[in-house]
Amino acid sequence: MTPASAPPPRAAAELVDGTRIRGGLDQPVTGIGAPVGRPDGAAKVTGRAKYAGEEMPAGTLHAVLVTSTIASGVVTDIDAGHARRVAGVVRVLTHESLPKLAPAPVPPAAQSFMPMQDNRVMYEGQPVAIVLAETLEAANEGAGQVKVTYRAGPLSTFAAAESVKPRSENNGYAFAEIETRAGQPPDPSQVKARIDETYSTATRHHNPMEPSTTLAEWRGDEISLHDATQWTYGIRYALAAMLGIEPRKIHVRCPYTGGGFGCKGYVWPHQVLAVLSAKVVGRPVRLNLTRQGMYTGSGYQPEVVNRVQLAADAGGRLLSIVHDSTNVSSLFDDYVEFGAAGTRGLYASGEIATSTKVRHCNAGTPTAMRAPHEGPGLFALESAMDELAAALDLDPLELRLRNYAEVDPADGRPFSSKKLRDAYLEAARRFGWEKRPARPRMMREGHWLIGWGMASCIMSTFRFASSARVRMRADGTVTIETGTQEIGTGPYTVMPQIAAEVLGVPLERVKLILGSTDLPETGGTFGSSTTLSTGSAVKDACEKLKPKLPLLEKMSEISADGVWKPHGDVGFDATGGKSGYSMHTWGAVFAEVAIDESLGLVRLRRAVGGYSAGRIINPRTARSQMIGGIVWGYGQAVLEESVMDARYGRYLSKNLSGVMLPVNADIPTDIDVFFVEEHDPHASAIGARGIGELGATGVSAAIANAVWHATGKRIRKLPIRLSDVIA
């Protein structure tokens, strides 16, 4: 089948094309839109880049956590006698020896429950003791010698827990509506096709390559932290509230953060425990979470069950979309994984109704993970759309085009900018979608069945109030100072590009200093928000600096402070807020898979992703992020799952040998990524929206749709397992 509106040929100039870009650091172009390399590259490829805790003050103690082996109950006894006798062990701390804290504000604290404030055990892997020692070996051995006795309590599991409506009051995770309803239910006589299916995604962990690390030191009544974080200021605020001290006395630095993907966004118990330990022993303490510790100490993407009901008329127009999602949360927080976040804005439909529920389990609180909300939710919606297309005998792309939303379908607001149609058509052209056979099982190469699938991508536009300072010296060098974090997303590259363009100076004269609460405040590096938010503040600072440039004839240095806030002078906004516009990023992803049915193998062969995400500051680093997102989507689709044994409330494997993440051999080099040329005048001061999470949405649906196209099997539960595919 050929789409009714065949993709027209396009002029290459209209596309910001990261795939065609080659070249080194010496490329002459420097401003916004230039594909310049990373200034931090040399430090990273030589090992010179220092991550948190890689430089330690003399006398630093190593901390190792002892964690609960049960998921529910109380600690009745801790015998630390053997541990204390291990040579090199200095102290063993328990809930009885730690200072008491004020309640944790959620967020920036990731969960309201703080372990080791009393003897309660709320989840497996919860810290119950801390061993402090002169060497890492001694701390590890000591931790193994602590004997903890428990009295087990009742266990609440995802399968058995009741689905309840999450609290919307006093719940930092309920920042959008829990239930929405727009339009009217369809006239049954108009309905030509219906889909009513349940789609689920697995619990997964972020697994950044760098496990979380905190190095805490008290200097008088001030605290100095080196932390692997996505949000320096978040740690300051959380600690200030919990310890009852002034925020300005807490100094947090993160020189580099070795990936986060959400798990280093908010503040987790280990960071607080490191600070308390350092207080108790009066020495600096470094606490590295082990890889195992990361599974229960820094959040996870919760399992999400989505029921999606679609109804369409004979012309393929959506009459109704109903999307209800339910996710795991902890016993103490209502973390809301808004599975239907994308469903609310993606397609025009006579009716759109969504809801989100949670089930309280013996587990830590989930947290945002690339990509939250739309990430799990779009698997459901975009799989259902594929099923609907098949039921209507329509091409899946054509079905999307027929239901293209020109305005926000929930409330009629205009979009700040949306060029999704261009992304659909160009991505389809590059992929060669018009050659797709409509029926499954039509393409074969040797042992391999070949399938093509596509899906839409959509992500909320998270925006955070941010500030920056720009200094310029008489020698023409420029320094940008801003508290934001480098987690791999490239601020060292894009912030100087913005300053170079606004100030009209060569890029090599602009330097960025970041990663500290001693620098101007920004939001966290999450929600794909940093470039648009902090970048807008950098632009503002540069524009304020410009009129002062003549002063440099008399002064050795001038500076200006810049600030940027979402509309309405608010600190945070995810949907366009008071701008009057609905803000999302958009995209289309096409995937080709090969399936060996007799061995149950699923392999990705190529993918095309086209995105409408506002102005692209650096196509080279942007391309890398989108490729990363597609790989994350592949992992979600085919490999990643943190299996929980519900009998014990414990993950089966808390490591990288029993949990599969994609390796190089899984990922084809043929991943074609492009951005539609766009300037969003509303979302930010620099015309940009976010990109980091967008690329990870839709992909798993495109792959599952391709698996259907290859085999005729519709798989509605991720990850797609060998046992699902084997014939």
Added chain:
Amino acid sequence: MNDFAYAVASEGNHAVELAAAGGATFVAGGTELLNWLRLGIAAPERVVDIGRIAALRGIREDGDTLWIGALTTLSEVEANALVRDKAPALAEACARAASPQIRNRATLGGNLLQKTRCAYFRVEEPMPWPCNKRKAGSGCAAMDGHHERHAIFGWTTECAATQPSDPAVVLACLDAEIHVVGPQGRRTISAADFHLSQDEAGNAQRETRLAPGELISGYLVRGSAARRSAYVKVRERESYEYAMVSAAAALVVERNVIRHARIALGSVAQKPWRLARTEAELVGKSLQRNALLDAVRMSMAEARPLACNEFKVRLATNAAVRAIEAAGRMQ
């Protein structure tokens, strides 16, 4: 990890002597032992480093046989021209194991002594759940839990773990000899009998015929059938992953008629699982796919899948057929 004392052995007998002190374990590459130590699967008082014993390392040809020292790394086996020529399936199995970094340290001796990947077994101390391998008589959490990757042959209600070694499957398929040195001197064990299924072992903890204090010194691979051998490894992740199922096949084929066949499956039992009925049935048959499938099914009829791994019976059947076909295509 507990503290331990360390000594370097200069040659095989010295290693055996050092280990006789008790509470000792051997280390060569360390790629498996270090994880045991970290998890508490082993807590030796003494570790004897055999990694520098030159006499136990290397590959040589002696007429129709191939001798591979136990300390030869998987990388060395995989890259060795003699192995690639005389036992290509063994080279392939080594190449598909782990990662290049691990293969540069892991030895062919140590590889056969690795333990199961059962997640209930590979858990840190203190154990959150029962495991008869870790603590005799404690129970098996996998039996009523997650056991999709577990055994379909030879298991007992005490334990259904599988042996994950890739080379072990090929060595069993090729009827290699495993040479052992120990306190009682030297002896030879057939690779096909080296590992024990749970029903052979009688308990969950015993996994091989190696006695305490014994050390593998090397492997002898003989016969011309090894030349036409293939190994198929099936895994969800394309690389750096254990097998869901694997299959090795070695054939003697004359004028498109199978004269001799040996077939072994991996990751379906606690030992490489030879398909004896299939091997007999294939003699005199051509390489027709349906004939191969029928012959493999005769052996697979004896499979006893668990509640959640019935798919492994089909998978193993298909993998075995693929391996036989691949061996059949070789010249």
Added chain:
Amino acid sequence: MADDRAVSEVKPAFSTRIALRTTVNGNSVAMQVEARTSLLDFLREYMGLTGTKKGCNEGACGACTVLLDGRRVCACMTLAASCADASVVTVEGLAGPDGALNAVQAAFIEHDAFQCGYCTPGQVVSAVACIREGHAKDTATVREWMSGNLCRCAAYPQITAAVLEAAKRGRT
């Protein structure tokens, strides 16, 4: 657990503390380590060579890849004690004496083959070995032979391109 002396009385060959002599990045090193200390902890905690990263401590991610006597290995799965009289090269030892990047390092920057950079030292060391081994002849081979290094930012296509280019350039 018995202390050093007690063990020594049983068998003089055994010791819980090792006077390790080895070569790291061309420099002779003599240091007292515990028998149980991994090469990774030795490099990071004793030597302060933090370029080599700890991602999993179980041989499942490759972030700790170093060259041991010229071969790439996982430092987390290697006892420091077993590296006596060996030559260890870490990421810090790859650049020229003048600080000039080697071909792999330069190619990684040019191809944007990393983001957060935490797996990068392991990737770079692994790539140097991959090329020397002759496993950088085509895309499929590089993908397979670079699969011992996880990259969660998922720069795999760029890593593959960088390895192929560095191999072509020939100087690693």
